[in-house]
Amino acid sequence: MRKKLSLAVPVYYEQEVILQFLKETKEVLDTLPVDYEYVFVDDGSKDKTVEIIKEQAKTNDKIKMVVLSYNHGKAFAATAAFTHASGDYILYMDPDLQDPPHEIPVFFEKIQQGYDLVWGIRREKKDKFINRLYSRVFWGTLNKYTGLEIPKGIAVMRMFTREFADNLLSYKETNRFVEGLFMKVGMNYTTIEIDQRERFAGVSKFNFKRKMQLAFDAIFDFSELPLKFAVRLGFFLILGGLVGLVALVIARLFFIDYQAGWPSLVALIVMGFGLQLFFLGIVSIYIGRMYRETKNRPLFSVKEYVNLGKKES
Structure with a gap:
């Protein structure tokens, strides 16, 4: 019996990239010996993101979507995607194509080796110097004072098993730092290096205010x-x-x-x-x-x- 892969994709003002994301991922997924589905979770977009996904879903039942009633934040949108994903494996990724779809077969091959979680590690972060400095200081401080030992240079893109997802979803806390929860679940994980591309279109919604909120949540949720x-x-x-x-x-x-x-x-x-x-x-x-x-x-x-x-x- 063929396994099933769920793509868990939070979206927020992504009207400029959704069609290209579907095109590139479909080209890759159709080559894999696996059934697949898309589980989009819209986190309160006010542009045409929901309309575009709905239109594509009319002719493709592999495309599924959960529309949240207001902007909850990415951690909650991701949790909603994991909750509604039905696959034996779940691939968590952003739709901006910075973590390229052509890496999906590498994740799939790696997780077949018996791992519960495969982290994507960026070989080179395509970002401004100040953002790279922030990331280095943030992850270094977090690992030092929380003991989480999150791999350096992690990307959003990662694949995990159904069993891992069920364990992850058993964590019900309202204060959610997703990367910390992934490490708390533990289990058997590994990393693979991936090449990061420039964002296909639009601008990142992860501004300085959101970065500081993430740092704030991480420190207060996982350390004293x-x-x-x-x-x-x-x-x-x-x-x-x-x-x-x-x-x-x-x-x-x-x-x-x-x-x-x-x-x-x-x-x-x-x-x-x-x-x-x-x-x-x-x-x-x-x-x-x-x-x-x-x-x-x-x-x-x-x-x-x-x-x-x-x-x-």
Whole structure:
């Protein structure tokens, strides 16, 4: 019996690339000894992305789509794609064609060797210097302080088994850093190097604000680094304050006859108050994230299904 491969593809304002993505992937997938399907998840696009995919789905039942009711974020869109994928193997990739479809057979061949997960590693990141620097600092810091040991230079493109997907979907937390969850599932994984291309059309939606949000989520979801930083900083401030106090007393008694003024006192009070708010803010963030988890809300809200036999329109 032939195996089935599901392409899990989150989309967000991708009207300029969808048709080319379908064309290139179909050319490759038709050469593989496997049945396949596309599982697109639209994450609140307001352009013609949904219309284009719907039109293609009318004549091709391999094309399926979940339309989310609003923009949830890529981690949730990816989770929705994994949830509705029915294949024995799942290939997670972006539609922008930076991770080229001609690499799909390499992933398929590798996972046949008994691996549960095959990561794509970019030989050379086609991006601006500042983005490459950000990635290097971000992944280096994350691995050092979380112990996740995420492979360096990972691409979005990766393939995993049905068993791996089921384990991944058992993680129900609302605060979702997908790469961290992949590493938490563990199992037997390997990497392969792939060539990255320039984006086919349009611009990346992963702007600086989204990158910082990703870094924020990763650090707070998988480490206690901010809390440890607060404790250490507090310790050094206390130590520094004690040393400064002793130094002032010694100076006043033996060396300098001075009169302390209120400006220095006010400055110290303001600084101390600010530090207290900073530390309380860090603790509050953790408490807030725990509060969201206790609500146990659904991870995503679906507006419409296409070719999935559920609430279709």
